[in-house]
Amino acid sequence: MRVLGIETSCDETGVAVYDTALDGGDGLLADALYSQVAMHAEYGGVVPELASRDHTRKLLPLIEQVLGEAGMARGDLDGVAYTAGPGLVGALMVGAATAHGMARALGIPALGVHHMEGHLLAPMLERKAPAFPFVALLVSGGHTQLVEVRGLGEYRLLGESVDDAAGEAFDKTAKMLDLPYPGGPRVAALAEQGDPARFRFPRPMTDRPGLDFSFSGLKTHTLTAIRKLDAAGELTEQGRADIARAFEDAVADTLTIKCRRALDQTGLKRLVVAGGVSANVRLRQGLDDACAKRRATAFYPRGRFCTDNGAMIAYVGAKRLAAGERDETGQMQATPRWPLEQLRAPQRAPAAETR
Template identity: 85%
Template sequence: MRVLGIETSCDETGVAIYDTAYPGGDGLLADALYSQIAMHTEYGGVVPELASRDHTRKLLPLVEQVLREAPLTRQDLDGIAYTAGPGLVGALMVGAATAHGMARALDIPVLGVHHMEGHLLAPMLESEPPAFPFVALLVSGGHTQLVAVEGIGRYQLLGESVDDAAGEAFDKAAKMLGLPYPGGPHVARLAEQGDPKRFRFPRPMTDRPGLDFSFSGLKTHTLTAIRELEASGTLDEQARADVARAFEEAVADTLVIKCRRALDQTGLKRIVMAGGVSANTRLRERLAVECKKRNARAYYPRGRFCTDNGAMIAYVGAQRLAAGESDAEGQMQATPRWPLDQLSTPDTALSADV
């Protein structure tokens, strides 16, 4: 089954084609991505109206691009999947309308899929995908969640952020430090020059039981440190790097401490980390150390599939369409808020590997 995947949840337009006749990454026939970062950087964050308009301009040319690269024609497609949520409602509507229009013209099924399920299953596109069950840390600009995964559609939310997501915290810390949007990569680069011993920032909510996250206090602590340096006239480039390092260390440690607790709580030995923040080198290093202590293994999607992309949507859509799921005719989905644990379980969902 050849499925076209469309991702337009925020500021990246992603399109891909996945063929279920081939397992894992071999089924990915083509993928393309257009990032709006350059446009939104001027405003210091995503402008929803501009994002929606840019998706409208870029989506169909990207569809034609992946068809050429596959190489296929529209008539060779067996189904279409699109991101139905969560995300910016206007951006979601662009993908939903395009997917439903194409599906109706081609007389093929169409399905709206969950954006975070795409991230969660993105490592399935790799040459050595994780077996079920596993723990997943979904860590991006809009979400920070720990999920126990028994199979496709069988998800138990273990913990999540009660305020800012980790990616949002990186963006806000970057703004405090005078760095461009998006903040994560810029903070990480600046942190490489920082002295890890100069500052130690708090690891929020690690002094109490549970698997929820909070980064608002860390954000306030970072701002206070910067203002104190400004007041003393010592906020030079090295001080900025030291603050960036302390902030990054605090986020990485906090996430890994919660991952350790999740592995202990579930008794599992496999953990998936996905979403834009999962590309952070320091976070991966810390998680690798923790996994080695527990004889566990961490799995990641390749770099270009850490951020939003069409490949993960094509993959999830292909699994669910093959199981017989589809949108009702004319019933486009655009759900800005959509809890992951409300997803259905496909009849042909992979069983847990115990």
């Protein structure tokens, strides 16, 4: 089954084609991504109306580009998947309307996909893909969650952030340090120049049992440290780098500690890490070390699939479409808030396919 995947949940337009007949690392036939970062940088963050308009301009040319790279025509498609939520409602509507328009014109099914399920299963696009079951850490600008994954749609929430997500805390720290948008990668880059021994920031909620996260207190602690350096006339470039390093270490250690607990609690030996923050080098080092001590294995998507992309939507859509799921005729989905735990497993397993 050849499925076109469309991602328009926020500020990146992603398109891909996935073929279920070529699972095992070869199913992704083509993918392309257009980022709106340069446009939104002027405003210091995403402007929803501008994001929606840019998706409208870029989506159809990207679809033609990806089909051409895959050596396909529209008539070769067996289904269309699109991000139905969570995300910006206007941006979601662009992808949903385009997907349903194509599906109706071609006489093929369309299906709305959960954005975070896409991130959750993005490592399945790799040749070294994890087998079920596993523990997953979803860590991005809007979400920080630990999930026990038993199969497609079989998810049990183990813990989540009670306030700011880790990626959101990175972005807010970047603003405190007067770093340009997007903030997360800028903080990580500045931290590379920092002295890890100068400051030690708290590792929030690690002194108590449980798998929930909280980063608002760490954000406040970071702001206090910045103000103290500024008052002392020590908020130099090195001072800012030292604070960035202390903040990054605190986030990475906190996430690692919680992942260790989740592996111990479930007894599982596979850890999947996905979402934009999963690209952070210091976090990966901590998680790899933690897994090695437990004879467990950590799995990550390749760099370009850590952030929003069409490939993950095409993959999840292909699996669910192959299992018989589809939107009702004419019923587009655009759900800005959509808890992951509302998802269910397909009623039947995806069918085996040969071409």
